[in-house]
Amino acid sequence: MISPTRTPTKRTIRDITNHQLDTPSRTPTKKQKLDDNIQISKPKAVTKLFQPLVAATSIYSRAKALFQRGYNFSNNTGDCLVSRDVEGKYLHEFISYSLKLNVCNNLYISGPPGTGKTEQVKLTMKRIVEPGFKIVNINCMTLNNPENIFHEIARDVFGNLHIGHKKMDSELFFKTLNKEQDELKSIIVVLDELDSLITRDQQVLFELFQASNINNSHNLKIKLIIIGISNTLDLTDKFLPRLIRNNLSPETLQFLPYTADQIKSIIISRLKSLVPASGDTFPIFHPSAIQLCSRKSASISGDLRKAFDICYKSIELVERNLPPFQTYTDFNSSEYPKVMIPHIAKVCTLSFDNNSISNLNLLQKALLCHLFNYQLENIGKGDLSVNSFYDYYRKQKDANNLLGILKIGEFIEIISALESSSCVVINDKSKKNSGAGNVGMGNKIIKLNVSYDDIVKSIEEIGLLKRVLKSCN
Ligand SMILES: Nc1ncnc2c1ncn2[C@@H]1O[C@H](COP(=O)(O)OP(=O)(O)OP(=O)(O)O)[C@@H](O)[C@H]1O
Ligand SMILES: [Mg+2]
Numbered sequence: 001m002i003s004p005t006r007t008p009t010k011r012t013i014r015d016i017t018n019h020q021l022d023t024p025s026r027t028p029t030k031k032q033k034l035d036d037n038i039q040i041s042k043p044k045a046v047t048k049l050f051q052p053l054v055a056a057t058s059i060y061s062r063a064k065a066l067f068q069r070g071y072n073f074s075n076n077t078g079d080c081l082v083s084r085d086v087e088g089k090y091l092h093e094f095i096s097y098s099l100k101l102n103v104c105n106n107l108y109i110s111g112p113p114g115t116g117k118t119e120q121v122k123l124t125m126k127r128i129v130e131p132g133f134k135i136v137n138i139n140c141m142t143l144n145n146p147e148n149i150f151h152e153i154a155r156d157v158f159g160n161l162h163i164g165h166k167k168m169d170s171e172l173f174f175k176t177l178n179k180e181q182d183e184l185k186s187i188i189v190v191l192d193e194l195d196s197l198i199t200r201d202q203q204v205l206f207e208l209f210q211a212s213n214i215n216n217s218h219n220l221k222i223k224l225i226i227i228g229i230s231n232t233l234d235l236t237d238k239f240l241p242r243l244i245r246n247n248l249s250p251e252t253l254q255f256l257p258y259t260a261d262q263i264k265s266i267i268i269s270r271l272k273s274l275v276p277a278s279g280d281t282f283p284i285f286h287p288s289a290i291q292l293c294s295r296k297s298a299s300i301s302g303d304l305r306k307a308f309d310i311c312y313k314s315i316e317l318v319e320r321n322l323p324p325f326q327t328y329t330d331f332n333s334s335e336y337p338k339v340m341i342p343h344i345a346k347v348c349t350l351s352f353d354n355n356s357i358s359n360l361n362l363l364q365k366a367l368l369c370h371l372f373n374y375q376l377e378n379i380g381k382g383d384l385s386v387n388s389f390y391d392y393y394r395k396q397k398d399a400n401n402l403l404g405i406l407k408i409g410e411f412i413e414i415i416s417a418l419e420s421s422s423c424v425v426i427n428d429k430s431k432k433n434s435g436a437g438n439v440g441m442g443n444k445i446i447k448l449n450v451s452y453d454d455i456v457k458s459i460e461e462i463g464l465l466k467r468v469l470k471s472c473n
Contacts, residue, residue, distance in 0.1 A: 060319040063284045066270045067312040082269045083262035091124045099130040103217040106226040111255030114303030132185035140196035146204040177222045186223040194228040257302020263294040275331045283331040285339045292344045314343040357458045369469040387442040425449045
């Protein structure tokens with residue numbers, strides 16, 4: 001099983017097929033680290049025994065590792081990810097400026113899944129050189145209660161001993177930031193999956209963004225710099241207007257979906273890392289295969305994870321069809337079979353095939369039922385946007401009482417997965433009207449792309465959904 005970079009539930013939903021990839025790439029445990037050290041100090045004779053094993057690693061396994069989810073690609077020596085020069089530079093300047101001027105500040109980063117938000121922020125944080133700051137990274141999804149955020153930040157910065165057993169609420173937290181600390185001038189708090197902090201009254205988020213507003217810098221001795229990351233429309237639609245109304249607009253930075261050319265550059269740069277100093281050439285893939293993979297994934301959503309999944313599965317396909325007992329270990333050999341257009345095409349067909357409807361999970365099938373119902377109830381009423389479909393979905397109390405209500409972000413993830421498996425078609429309305437670039441997923445038009453009979457068949461054994469799906473007879 002692969003290790004997701006975010007919550008397993010969300011990420012598993014978005015896998016392009018039901019197959020899970022192999023080895024999880026996790027932070028090495030203590031034991032693993034210990035083993036690594038032991039290996040370094042092994043006597044020569046023993047080390048020799050291990051060498052052939054390392055050398056014999058198949059080129060396909062090494063290439064597949066590059067595209068595995070959770071793979072830590074640390075080859076980046078610059079400040080920006082490939083194709084994220086503008087965003088990376090902006091982020092770097094934002095932080096350097098805030099630290100140099102010794103002010104509070106906040107930035108709201110938004111963009112659809114798999115567009116490099118988390119990865120670029122991580123990279124930028126590694127590159128900051130100014131003195132006197134601490135970085136706190138929190139994935140808000142891991143908090144049991146949004147109000148715990150103040151305690152979590154304080155614990156990370158000052159340590160358990162210093163803050164004592166008492167739970168730190170917002171008041172105590174800001175009081176603590178107002179005490180002089182010799183070395184510590186600023187705290188940079190990266191709040192990933194920020195939407196998890198939304199409460200009914202949005203108070204937690206509001207307090208954080210209010211306190212870290214640049215105009216409030218004089219109120220805190222230790223300056224607070226907040227970088228919030230989110231991929232949901234919910235936050236932009238509901239939370240930002242409140243900040244703007246209160247004259248607290250944060251800086252914003254948008255990560256747009258990757259274009260085909262950007263995806264191509266990213267894949268090629270990863271492949272090149274397999275053969276350092278390889279100039280313009282790269283191993284394993286024929287250039288036209290990368291082209292097809294990039295175009296296909298850009299047309300689905302611009303989510304890099306999808307492109308990587310296609311690459312992974314295509315390499316696996318080539319590997320499966322190798323002559324028996326043949327192992328290829330040298331990228332420089334011209335003999336090994338490469339990933340070609342037909343491999344990519346086959347993986348895409350398998351992954352995005354209509355028949356995959358029976359492989360969908362319960363929530364995905366539930367949304368298909370709701371979409372069918374909507375279309376049945378609104379024949380001739382024109383296009384349905386993803387946002388309007390979400391509003392319709394939220395009103396379906398009976399099903400939601402049993403399955404729970406999805407947040408808009410989760411809803412969009414499922415919609416994207418349904419689109420990947422060709423069960424729905426999502427069109428960019430603005431393209432028709434103006435030929436303009438990307439619009440948010442919420443404004444796109446969604447249509448069912450499977451027949452009523454196929455849905456009926458796929459929910460044959462799911463009583464709950466049989467009750468949800470309306471009859472078209
Ligand atoms: N420009 C890039 N170059 C190389 N790898 C990238 C790039 N952008 C993203 N990735 C890789 O793609 C995967 C997804 O990126 P990331 O986690 O940053 O997406 P995200 O925008 O934070 O998505 P989400 O909203 O779902 O959290 C990661 O494995 C990351 O390493
Ligand atoms: Mg992320």
